[in-house]
Amino acid sequence: MRTRYGSDSSRAFSWARRSALGLLLGVVLAACSSNKEPAYVERPVEELYNRAMDAIAAGNWDAAAAGFDEVERQHPYSVWATKAELMAAYAYYQKNKYTEAISAAQRFIQLHPGNKDTAYAYYLVAVCYYEQITDVGRDQKITQQALNALEEVVRRYPASEYARDARLKIDLTNDHLAGKEMAIGRYYLRQGQYIAAINRFKTVIEKYQTTTHVPEALHRLAEAYMSLGVVDEAQNVAAVLGYNYPGSEWYVDTYTLVTGEKVPTARADSGSTSWFDRAWNSIF
Known part of the structure; x- marks a missing residue:
């Protein structure tokens, strides 16, 4: 009786194990099948492109970018694929996915250097960098990249509408870079590191002489x-x-700093030999 009971118990246990293993296998297979990517379905290029354009109109930038990428994937040698490459870059830009937008635009430039829309691709790259510019307290690598890209637009397409806007942004970008130099120069000045401060202020005066920071740079240099x-x-x-x-x-502040006096209301006559006139004549 004891032996038979043990045999029946072993068979029951073995059956239970097989049943549990089968159930587990079924769950795993179901999970794997649910994680499969949707089956590839080739669609007409016009349909794919129009769907992506509808997503643009609806402001669904992720769907638009994915749709334009699909146009290129399914119909890489069509005219629509060329348009889709640049539209994908635009959709990424609108979603503030700057890295993806820059990559897509640069790829368009490499593949279609003579295309009529290549100027816009260069401009889009510049704007993507420009909109990532951070305050002067942070690293300005992006600012320099923006300046380089904006200057590239002006150099390649000087008469284009993109160049006109790029020139305005170049002025603002230079002003930002000058502001960074000023912030560092002021820090050195406060720390008593005068030579280092002088070098920074001279950089502003010589390299960014059209910016709004030059008057202060001259004052700090005198200081x-x-x-x-x-x-x-x-x-x-x-x-x-x-x-x-x-x-x-x-x-006004510099004059007082250097002379210990207030700026006179009227300059001396032309025969004056004030330090101002002597200094000016010695320079120029």
Whole structure:
């Protein structure tokens, strides 16, 4: 009786194991089948492109980008594929997926350098970098990339509408880069690292001379020279500041810093030999 009972129990246990294993296998197979990608279905190029355009109209940028990518995947040698490449870049840009947009636009440029829309592709790359510019307290690598891309647009397509907008953005980008130099220069000045500060302010004056930061850069440069006891150089800088920005508050501050006096309301007559005139004549 004991032996038979044990045999029946073993058979029952073995059956239960097989049943559980079968159930587990079924669950795994069901999960695998549910994770399969949808079956590839080739569709007419016009249908794919129009669906992507409908997604653009609806502001569904992810679906639009995927749709245009599908046009190229299914019909890579069609005229529609060329259009879809650039439209995909545009859709990625609208979704603020700048990396994908830049990659798509650069690919279009490489594949179609002579296409009439290549100018827009260059511009789109520049704008993607431009819109990622961060405040001057952070690394400005993106800002430099934006400047390079904007200058490329102007260089390649100087008479285009994209070049006109790029020139405006170049001015703003240069102003931003100058602001970064100023922030670093001010830091060095506060720390008493005057030579390092002077180098930064000179960079602003020489490299970014059309920006709004130049008057302050001249003032800070004079301040650094005065801190080093190099009065003649500070006077020369003040003279340049006064000549180019006579109504600037920075010149008022610089004049007081260098002379210890307020700016006179009227300049001396032409025969004056004030330090301002001597400094100006010695430079120019």
